Amino acid sequence: MARRLINLRPSRQGALYLGLLPFLILIALYATGSSLRLAENPDDKLLPGFSVLADAVVRVAFTPDRRTGTVLLWADTAASLARLGMGLAVATAAGLVVGIGNGLLPYVRAGFSPLVAVISMVPPMAVLPILFIVFGLDELSKVVLIVIGVAPFLMRDLQARVEELPREQLIKAQTLGASSWQVVLRVVLPQMLPRLIDSVRLSLGPAWLFLISAEAIAAEVGLGYRIFLVRRYLAMDVILPYVAWITLLAFAADLALRALNRRLFPWLAAGRGA
Amino acid sequence: MTEVTIRHVWKEYDGDVVLERVNLDVAPHSFVSIVGPSGCGKSTFLRMLLSQEAPTRGFIRIDGQDLPPEPTAERGVVFQRYSVFPHLTALENVAFGPEVARAPLLGRLFGSRRKAVLEQAAAALASVGLDHAGDKYPAQMSGGMQQRLAIAQALITKPKVLLLDEPFGALDPGIRADMHQLMLRLFDETGMTVFMVTHDLKEAFHLGTRLVAFDRYKTRPEEIGAYGATITLDLALDRSSARERAEAMVGLADKVADQPA
Ligand SMILES: Nc1ncnc2c1ncn2[C@@H]1O[C@H](COP(=O)(O)OP(=O)(O)OP(=O)(O)O)[C@@H](O)[C@H]1O
Numbered sequence: 001m002a003r004r005l006i007n008l009r010p011s012r013q014g015a016l017y018l019g020l021l022p023f024l025i026l027i028a029l030y031a032t033g034s035s036l037r038l039a040e041n042p043d044d045k046l047l048p049g050f051s052v053l054a055d056a057v058v059r060v061a062f063t064p065d066r067r068t069g070t071v072l073l074w075a076d077t078a079a080s081l082a083r084l085g086m087g088l089a090v091a092t093a094a095g096l097v098v099g100i101g102n103g104l105l106p107y108v109r110a111g112f113s114p115l116v117a118v119i120s121m122v123p124p125m126a127v128l129p130i131l132f133i134v135f136g137l138d139e140l141s142k143v144v145l146i147v148i149g150v151a152p153f154l155m156r157d158l159q160a161r162v163e164e165l166p167r168e169q170l171i172k173a174q175t176l177g178a179s180s181w182q183v184v185l186r187v188v189l190p191q192m193l194p195r196l197i198d199s200v201r202l203s204l205g206p207a208w209l210f211l212i213s214a215e216a217i218a219a220e221v222g223l224g225y226r227i228f229l230v231r232r233y234l235a236m237d238v239i240l241p242y243v244a245w246i247t248l249l250a251f252a253a254d255l256a257l258r259a260l261n262r263r264l265f266p267w268l269a270a271g272r273g274a
Numbered sequence: 275m276t277e278v279t280i281r282h283v284w285k286e287y288d289g290d291v292v293l294e295r296v297n298l299d300v301a302p303h304s305f306v307s308i309v310g311p312s313g314c315g316k317s318t319f320l321r322m323l324l325s326q327e328a329p330t331r332g333f334i335r336i337d338g339q340d341l342p343p344e345p346t347a348e349r350g351v352v353f354q355r356y357s358v359f360p361h362l363t364a365l366e367n368v369a370f371g372p373e374v375a376r377a378p379l380l381g382r383l384f385g386s387r388r389k390a391v392l393e394q395a396a397a398a399l400a401s402v403g404l405d406h407a408g409d410k411y412p413a414q415m416s417g418g419m420q421q422r423l424a425i426a427q428a429l430i431t432k433p434k435v436l437l438l439d440e441p442f443g444a445l446d447p448g449i450r451a452d453m454h455q456l457m458l459r460l461f462d463e464t465g466m467t468v469f470m471v472t473h474d475l476k477e478a479f480h481l482g483t484r485l486v487a488f489d490r491y492k493t494r495p496e497e498i499g500a501y502g503a504t505i506t507l508d509l510a511l512d513r514s515s516a517r518e519r520a521e522a523m524v525g526l527a528d529k530v531a532d533q534p535a
């Protein structure tokens with residue numbers, strides 16, 4: 001019998017092909033566009049051919065830079081990931097502490113929740129100049145921008161998750177003799193960690209946005225800095241591989257966090273009926 | 275041995291009276307079955323016994339002491355749902371109480387002390403027939419298994435009073451009968467006092483040593499907020515005749531919802 005569309009599922013292999021198809025189409029479109037433009041004007045810089053791209057990759061990723069002696073891509077990557085990692089680590093720690101405090105303790109909520117709600121409405125990019133003035137043009141201002149951009153979301157999200165915990169669980173823990181601190185340690189924290197990791201995954205996009213913006217404005221090294229530097233020479237052959245590399249890094253971080261969640265919290269999978 | 279005294283208890287929500295003039299003296303080692311129509315305030319009554327909520331007026335005492343203002347280990351509870359921790363295995367769920375009692379700072383034991391507690395927990399699991407499910411997570415267990423687990427978890431800290439809010443409501447009749455046997459055995463072994471809310475009259479009569487029915491005595495729409503429900507029937511099941519029990523059952527049958535035919 002013919003099934004409804006909502007019940008029709010591709011096989012595993014079919015899903016794989018379907019997933020790859022749009023990428024192949026995009027690559028094909030690029031290749032056509034590129035060769036059309038190059039046929040018209042061999043010096044065209046907008047859509048460089050694959051061989052030009054490959055040359056640029058070899059230049060930035062595998063050859064030491066003449067001026068600095070370092071390999072540009074790796075130096076940029078190390079600098080950017082250090083900033084991103086530091087910013088996300090601080091934001092995550094703050095999100096965890098404030099989120100659980102606001103979600104669980106009425107006094108803390110009364111004191112902090114309005115503040116967090118207001119801060120989360122401040123557009124982070126609008127305070128970037130202030131950060132540059134206060135923290136200087138070095139690493140600190142970029143890390144702080146990521147923290148300011150991401151932490152309020154994590155705090156509010158985690159607070160909501162804590163408040164969603166069935167009241168029965170908190171009552172139950174108290175009838176078993178648990179103190180507030182023990183409720184945090186044994187009931188709330190373990191159930192919040194996987195949710196926190198999920199929220200951090202969602203924050204990866206904004207975190208990269210803030211990082212690249214800050215690097216574009218003031219930096220001496222970094223993925224965002226490089227892209228905006230070579231933009232002056234219309235160096236699409238460098239920009240495109242950099243963008244692809246950043247995308248790959250973000251994608252890998254997302255996958256890694258997801259795997260971490262599944263690895264650390266087997267009860268989650270049990271809850272989904274696995 | 276635990277005596278519970280409930281005097282002139284009223285409960286209002288935003289000015290609407292839910293319960294009024296509730297008076298009850300419960301002798302040590304009683305099993306109080308609580309029945310009544312949906313929404314009459316049975317769960318509210320249990321929440322007050324648990325200190326999850328405070329009475330608007332009146333007081334509740336256990337062994338002559340006013341109830342503490344928050345839930346404590348002397349009163350255990352099994353809810354209809356969400357009674358066990360989803361992130362802990364069955365064994366860890368049962369070990370939770372002893373662990374937090376012995377590890378104030380970390381809430382968790384290590385090494386030989388942990389082993390001792392886990393052995394105690396395993397024995398408690400075995401006593402509710404869950405010997406083989408120790409390392410299962412609640413989501414991997416059936417409804418009946420989860421309620422057994424919740425009972426073992428609540429009893430391991432030896433509460434003086436156990437509060438049950440429709441604990442077997444979601445279980446099928448066969449499993450329910452098993453749970454009744456289990457419950458009666460544990461009641462005899464522990465000497466505690468039990469309050470159990472149920473919608474199943476047969477269950478109420480079968481398990482209880484005392485039956486308490488809540489109901490509204492004024493039911494016109496304009497009277498709903500001003501008057502609450504109160505105790506309309508109070509029957510000592512262990513001392514009443516078969517005829518009294520039969521009459522009570524008939525009298526209650528059309529008032530208590532969800533009555534299985
Ligand atoms: N937190 C609350 N705020 C306001 N009203 C409440 C609250 N909790 C309960 N009520 C009201 O109190 C009344 C009694 O509720 P309760 O849950 O105690 O009923 P119940 O007898 O347990 O019903 P059921 O058999 O359906 O579980 C209901 O009318 C309900 O709307």
Ligand SMILES: [Mg+2]
Pocket residue numbers: 316317318439
């Ligand atoms: Mg109820």
